[in-house]
Amino acid sequence: MKKLMIIAIALLTLNATAQDKKNRKGFLNDLSAEEAATLKTKKMTLQLDLNDSQQQKVKVLMLEDAKQKEGIRAKRKAKKESEDSKKPTKEERYAMANNRLDKQIEMKKQMKIILNDEQYKKWEASLSKNGRKKQIRHQKNKSDKKQ
Template sequence: MKKLFIAALLIVGMTSFAQERKGRPERSEMEQLTPEQRNQLHLKKMTLELDLNASQQKEMSKIIAEQSTKKEARMAERKANKDSVKKLTSDELFAKKSKMLDEQIVMKERMKKILTPEQYKMG
């Protein structure tokens, strides 16, 4: 009985692995959007979620564009440094994380200036 149970488990396990994945497409297969298109989609999503007015949309589009260029620069830097695998010292790691947190604090303050308190709580 025990052997039959193990055999049944093996068969079920093997058939589940053999099935094709129909979930999310691979990143390389996904449509590549331009940075401007990604920014527009991000802005529209925020507009729907937070019910932004025209002036808020204009300000948020500037912020989204700035974030996008910073993200692209960081990705390019990571790709360039990918070959030279260098372990960061504790001071370098601290400086990097501190800079990232400072940028997040500045972003939070900018968002508070643009959004109403109700919108800020929703976002």
């Protein structure tokens, strides 16, 4: 009986932890484009020690990026809610990936103009670090869905 209670408590704790992670993931999605841009800019200011003019330029760039992402999210949500919610074709996936990469290239060009060499290196290092984290998370989510 005691073992059963311990197992039940462990399962409830695990379930509560999983729910909490889902709620945290949506935090940035709940913010407006202006709020998300402000937070990202402040985080970059702390990380890269940006001066005032750099902060203003980065904030404009982040605001533009956040608005684009908000639009994409809205389109995806509308498509998902419609009856016509099917997976994208190979050509559509190619176009989306190509568009995303073009935006990343443009972002890098803009950041290279705004940041000095040392800051740019730090920023690129943080991008690769975050990219590895996302890959690990993505692989973990895939394995969780298979089970």
